[in-house]
Amino acid sequence: MNTSSSADYIPFDVSQYERQITLSNLELTILSNRSYRSDWCYLQSEIPRLMRPLIDLATHSGVSMRLAIISVAAILWNISKTGKPYWLWTESQWLTLLSSKAGSRPYLASVAYHLGGFRVPQRLDKFRHPATYASFIFGHEVFRHEHVRLSRALRSLGYAALHLEQFLSSVLGTLMLENGDPRLETFTEELLLKGQQHRSEGVARSIGKVSHGLAAMGILSKPIRMRGYISWREKSIEGIDPAWVMWCRRWRDTSTLRPHTRESNYSFLLRTGLWLKREQPDTAAPIDWSMSTCAAFIAAVDRMTVGEWALKSAKGTNFKGLGQPIAANSKRSFLHALRRFFTDFELWGWGRLKFSPRYHLATPRSVTFNSGINPRVIDDSTWLKLIWASLNLERNDLLSEIHYPLSMVQALAVIWTHAGLRSNEIMRLDKECAHLQTNDVVHEDGTITPAGSLCYLDIPASKTFKPFVKPVAITVKKYIDAWLKDRPINQAALFDERTGRKVSYLFQFRGKRIGSGVINGTIIPILCAKAGVPLEDSRGRITSHRGRASAVTALASVPQGMSLIELMQWSGHSSPNSTLHYIRVRPTKLAASFIKADQMANMVSILIDHDVIARHSDEPYTFYDLGDSYCSNPFWSSCPHRMACAGCDFNLPKASARAQALESKSSIGRYLEAVPLTPDERAIAEGDLEKLKGLIHKLDNVPTLDGRTPIEIGIKNQGN
Template sequence: MVTGGLSMSYVPFDVDHYERQEELSDLDRTILSNRRYRSDWAYLQSSVPRLVIPLIDLVVHTGVSDRLAVSSVSVILWHVSRTDTPYRFWSEMQWLALLDTRAGSRPYLAAVAYHLGDFRTPQRITKFRQSAIYASFIFGHKIFKDELTRLCTVLKSLGYTARHLEKFLSGVLGVLMLENGDPRLETFTEGLLIKGQGHRSVGIARLVGKVSHGLAALGILDKPLRKRGYADWREKSIEGIDPAWVSWCRRWRDTSTLRPRTRESNYSFMLRTGIWLKREQPWVSSPVDWNTWTCAVVIAAIDRMTVGEWALESALGTKLKGLGQPIAPNSKRAFLHALRRFFIDFELWGWGRLKFSPRHHLATPRTVAFNSGINPRVIDDSSWLKLVWASLNLERKDLLSEIHYPLAMVQAAAVVWTHTGLRSNEIMRLSIGCAHAQPHEVVHED
């Protein structure tokens, strides 16, 4: 178990020693209505200390820059003047109205709302972004950085790559801290992480599992969370596609029992076919409108397709490798396979009668099939022998971590790969007990 120092040095921002001012005096109203006075901190601290000193102390706590601090405090005091109510007594709707403006530093304003306004859900802010920044401002930059460093260190020791952690871990940690209301890792519970797994962002939800591995290694959790299956389902654009064709595609997607990723991939192929139909065959909007000529034309179009040619509007911002170049033979084969599956299911499920045979008229051309498949790379004999030797001599010290797979399983997979030549998916399908002792020695004829 990897241990780290407990976060006992963390001291939450204490609001109890500040006097709560329930109403504004006439002097307060006069001062706060003057724009010049609202930016004069020295004058404000002597004239309206109960309103200003907590705000200035939070400036120090959050570490916001002087320029943003002045404008942020000024906008809070202006809203106090406008509502004729001290900020300690604002409603959530009043805080949201302020936080949804462009004035001041939104993370600092969120920290004020959190500590001095009892507004504990900054996630409700319309333009809430970068949860790590909000958590740093609300709880303090030092505690956030310290806890992030602790978690990164223990996850690196478990074999996670530093580059990936530095890029993504701060976001999920910020989300969990804000949800928990306490930044200390020792206060994180299994229930908090399970709730995090249901986050609307799939990226955040996936990273919660990594956090649980780190907390288990630190001794905070008894064991990591079980891995969940996440369906990366993002609704795709239907712009430029006949609505009737879209409805058939969606009906197939909602009925198919294929795996989520396969279903989504096929659905994308079908929608992209709809783009071509709208451009080249606008009179075809339903599977029953297809005939053998339509099949021949679409096969020819797919065979000549270039990367990005039938791209959906929702994918136009994606950087495509080889944009404008002919698509790979494997992509052509996958495209035609998706169409065949769609039309076969259409007829099999009794949705209508086709005017062609999908297996015959949408078959992959021989030239495409010949150029498809695996293109293995030749490995030098000396390099391969090193791999074989390594597979036979794997030891516990060679593993980065056993957090996912035990040593015995890694040894078995390595030997199977180097001695049978099976692909990864073939190895995954091997059943327990498939290996057995060789009954006799191998005798070479020479």
């Protein structure tokens, strides 16, 4: 970023002055007279050794003559009182003078800073306006010049002038005083980190904002975090054996897992230490674990409740569902962390275990069955409304005066509803990620998708996939381009922790990338309010990842949708098994498939003799295939005795010569006919023998087509 150069700052040089350790008799006499102490002309001529540094410093700092005269008089009076020149005063003497109401405190602080060796005006009890003190100590012109430079840089990043007025002067003055040099080029990352320590969160965030301006000016290589985090908050080890803590810390210091994962596993290990201390006090080191210890631990985890084995450092945490059994995923994570610890312990040569972590700490099948990925697609009606809302956002739809521009919110919303990305991938998109389709796409069936119909999105590397390119709707590029017109251009590239490279993020504002909670906490509530839908649907709260699952499922559910492999590549999965978790068959599609299958289940094969039909003969021409026989009754589908055909005159056994002759005729056509089943027949088809016997007895006295009842047919057959 092009900025004006640093101010031509010349530090106040005290080496040019004669600073003896004693006062002359003339100086003591003059200073003891009150009337002389206010006569500057007389003092300059009679005691120049004392007056010249004070007058030059007044000129250097830019203090008014009125304040300078009052302040110098206060200094001279204290010289006569102490009998020492002011450059020999102790810190307590300076604090006493600065705590009084005599003179201008900022000017007196500048004298103490340059001539008295007291360089920490922040120690004053009434230190309220660091910008004022910095202006007097380093000069008003220098402070104003550096303030304008930094303000211009921050405004180019998107900060409003009114917002800068609330914090910039104070923070800049504080940093100048702690640095001992007002020039921005002398500010370092160490200075800013030190400035964040032991201060309120508001001040720490303000210093973080200053770092973004310095990074944009090229003074810092990268901005610091908004909050003064030095490291992860150290977790409590109270109630844990020191030997177990030592091994846990050694693993944490050696592991190459990502910081968040490493700290999460470290927490699991410490909580395991709580269980060991209570239930297995003799087990303090990994080599003390046995197969029985593993079995006891798995049983304890399986019965674990929310809030159990909580570290003291987690005190005050609002545990959701306190006292209830922990989720299956939590159980699996607990066991996975311990398996990883023991595997690394043995792999790194720290000792030999008495068991196999892979087998003796394996996740129980019951836990595995109830855990896993469950994206929970958003209800179709709700999802379609959210898509509409993302395409029609207006300024009055914003729920609050958020500092993100409207075009940025619109681009975020459209990418979430149309690109099927993880929230982390959306956050890490490069500002040059969208590319227009420049060539026609020729499909296998010969159809053509003309150029400009879609765009390609460069997706950054994720936890499962390397960087790749995916096609998305042209609407996505339209909203990205609109945001790029408003995006501040002078933002320094930021360090990407996953790739180790500097990236100019698409969604970067005021010098920093959007937070991880923007989509769930800002975008989704705005879209729900716009669409007139609640924040929850039938499957729970609407989240960023559920939107991703809905986008993938929609592509798989439409007619001629994408194949599993295509969806895997589009979603950025390394395995089709991962993609299957995100695909849910819609209930309507499942119902249509069921109806079709259910109709096929009630189909009966039927033979039709077209030769008989052509001859207009009275012979039967319709034969229903009953498995072992055929029924020549053309109304078999409505016959009440169709489940008990043996002995009926219309029944034609397949083993008979007539049936075999029928099957060999060239005029026979085979067809399927849908036959509705009664409740009794459906139960029989499902294998209920009692229903079959009951149906037979129920039809004993029902006449068949030839007028006889089944009982009469049975008696006749017995007689024969």
